[in-house]
Amino acid sequence: MSPIADRYRKHADAFEAKVAGTPPDAWERPSPCEGWTARDVVRHIVDMHAVMVRPLGQQLSPAPSVDEDPLSAFKSARGDVERLLNDDEVAATEITSPAGSMTVENHVDRVVSDDMVLHGWDLARATNQDDTMDQDDVDRIWAGTSALPPQLLDQMRTPGAFGPGVVVFGPEVKVPGDAPLQARLLGMIGRDPHWTPPS
Template sequence: MLIERAAAPLLDLIPALEPHLDARTPCTEYTVRGLVNHLLFWAPSLTGGATKVIVVPPDATEAELDLTTGDCLASLTDAVTTTVKAWSDPAAWTGMTHMGSPMELPASQVGGMIAGEFLVHGWDLARAAGRDLTVEEEVAEALLEELAKTAELGRQMNIFAPEVAVPADAPALHRVLGLTGRDPQWS
């Protein structure tokens, strides 16, 4: 499944993040800790999308809640694993679903967005830790196709930054990063 394959590099990376929690990330509004908090904040909604259950985020904003107390990296591993498991059911990819709001979207589109979230934020976290993220070319190609469908909407919603020019013959991961407003050469 796409989400499982997109999440695998992130899951492999999580244990190495401990010494880097205060590092900057290519996702400019977040440090590593902030990005972990972001992923933990939205995890219930991402999982709920698989079961077609609207999981409304807490009344507090993501910035107002600190979900990184305790062993936040173990919590992140659990959250990502739970989301992957929920989306492993083929029924999760059918029909319409929600992602933290009453607005319905095609489940396959939501699944693609979640896979992109894991891949791109996995790369953000890897770069902040001074590492590369190894992603299967086939997975990156599939996500490039998926994210291209919603990139303009993502920019309108300030989810994606303006596109960064990347050569057409660059690896698919670099093209995904450029599409989402990241410089693949960020260090």
């Protein structure tokens, strides 16, 4: 198993556990992503899995919708992406993405794999689960994100810059410099680390 496939599987396992841990009456609760419910967070992750297979001329396998069964929808979508990563030839295929040319496995790693870490926090916060991110992931994502040129960060905060309806990061939330790194990372990507569901 490649390091990328291994990292994807770890992130998918963690996200799946949060989906499975969501109480049936919690799916319509608001999330830290403005305008999104807990169900919408899972919908976004499933949709991003569809984006991973699309450059290969593929679609996600038939499965229950996120409205019908969020857990089954996610399990099916991750299975499709894992099949790509488990095929060495497919994983090494060069595709064109909004961020430029890259291999299928790098596309998965740079987009949906880390997306599950960040949106896992959203889902956990919305549904009162443990929202602690893996420290290695926090360190790695912080290092990569904080090193981005300011103009690229501005572009990532611009709705639609990477496609219709796509918002990569929200406006930065100011967090004290001595706050834990997870809180600073969340602030950088546009989350209030102290957000709680409205009562």
